[in-house]
Amino acid sequence: MANGNTYFQPGELVDSYSNENIHLYIASDDDSEDLYKVINWAYGSKPSTTVPGEYTFSWIGIRQVVKADRIALESLRAQIKDKEHRLILIAKLRTPSGLQIVGCIKIESYDKNLQIGDDEKQDVAVEFGLYAVDPDYQSRGIGTLLYNGALRMAKEYFNAQRIYSHILSSKKKQIDWYYRLGFVETGRFIPYPPQRLYPNIDPDTVKFSILTKHLD
Numbered sequence: 001m002a003n004g005n006t007y008f009q010p011g012e013l014v015d016s017y018s019n020e021n022i023h024l025y026i027a028s029d030d031d032s033e034d035l036y037k038v039i040n041w042a043y044g045s046k047p048s049t050t051v052p053g054e055y056t057f058s059w060i061g062i063r064q065v066v067k068a069d070r071i072a073l074e075s076l077r078a079q080i081k082d083k084e085h086r087l088i089l090i091a092k093l094r095t096p097s098g099l100q101i102v103g104c105i106k107i108e109s110y111d112k113n114l115q116i117g118d119d120e121k122q123d124v125a126v127e128f129g130l131y132a133v134d135p136d137y138q139s140r141g142i143g144t145l146l147y148n149g150a151l152r153m154a155k156e157y158f159n160a161q162r163i164y165s166h167i168l169s170s171k172k173k174q175i176d177w178y179y180r181l182g183f184v185e186t187g188r189f190i191p192y193p194p195q196r197l198y199p200n201i202d203p204d205t206v207k208f209s210i211l212t213k214h215l216d
Contacts, residue, residue: 008087008157010080015149022142024149027080027088027104034101035090036073042069042081042132043055071130083108087157088130089149091142102137105146106130107153110164114210116188123162123214126154147181154215161215166190166208175209183211 008014010028010029017162018024027035080088091172092099133142154160165183167175188210194203 008083008153010083014089014153015145018145019141021094022091022102023094024144024145025090025092025211027090029077029080030102031090032073032077032080034090036071036076038101038134039071039104039130039132040069040078041135046135052054068112070132076165079106087153089144089153091133093137101134103142103146105132105150107150107157107158110162114164114188115162116186117191119214120212121161124158124160125162125164126158126160126165127166128154129166134168146209150216163213163215165211168192169207169209175211178211181213183213186210186212 008026010026010063012026013023014026015024025031044163079086086106088104088106090101091103093102102195106129107126108129110127112121112125115121115123115125128147131143131146133146151163154163163183165178169175169189190208191203191206192206197203197206
């Protein structure tokens with residue numbers, strides 16, 4: 001549950017100093033349609049705006065195994081409204097035509113039933129999820145900016161002492177990036193919902209690795 005002494009309003013600017021061109025905001029319903037596109041581009045593919053029939057793929061993409069979008073618009077809107085248990089932080093790039101959403105990360109209260117062992121159970125924990133960057137804007141430091149902002153929200157809004165993240169075990173490059181941030185493997189896994197997989201995919205081979213990091 002969020003810290004009752006700290007409140008963030010939908011659409012509120014929460015970081016205006018880390019990058020002169022990209023600022024972080026709390027997602028609002030007004031952001032939902034554009035954010036929905038960015039998330040599903042990042043986890044799937046983004047059609048080229050210049051070459052018909054060509055696509056840009058993200059390094060977190062899961063389109064090769066998952067037949068559905070990463071998230072439905074209705075679900076995203078419901079999550080944006082639930083400020084008590086989660087916040088969605090979005091990165092907006094300043095452009096000549098206005099602010100453009102280029103990435104996001106979700107911080108939400110973590111299920112205590114998934115915390116195993118005395119060291120984990122005694123900590124207030126959050127999960128970082130819906131981590132996405134527009135494929136056209138990868139490798140520009142947006143992911144790091146979002147992570148650092150989420151880290152601050154985890155401490156200030158949720159009073160968290162621990163973070164979890166669920167990463168597909170096949171995404172070695174993504175897992176290595178989390179290692180560099182100080183996350184470690186818990187040795188536990190969660191299966192991917194089989195109904196979302198293509199029929200030719202063996203559900204037993206698609207699973208999330210549970211990574212964790214204790215906050216100082």
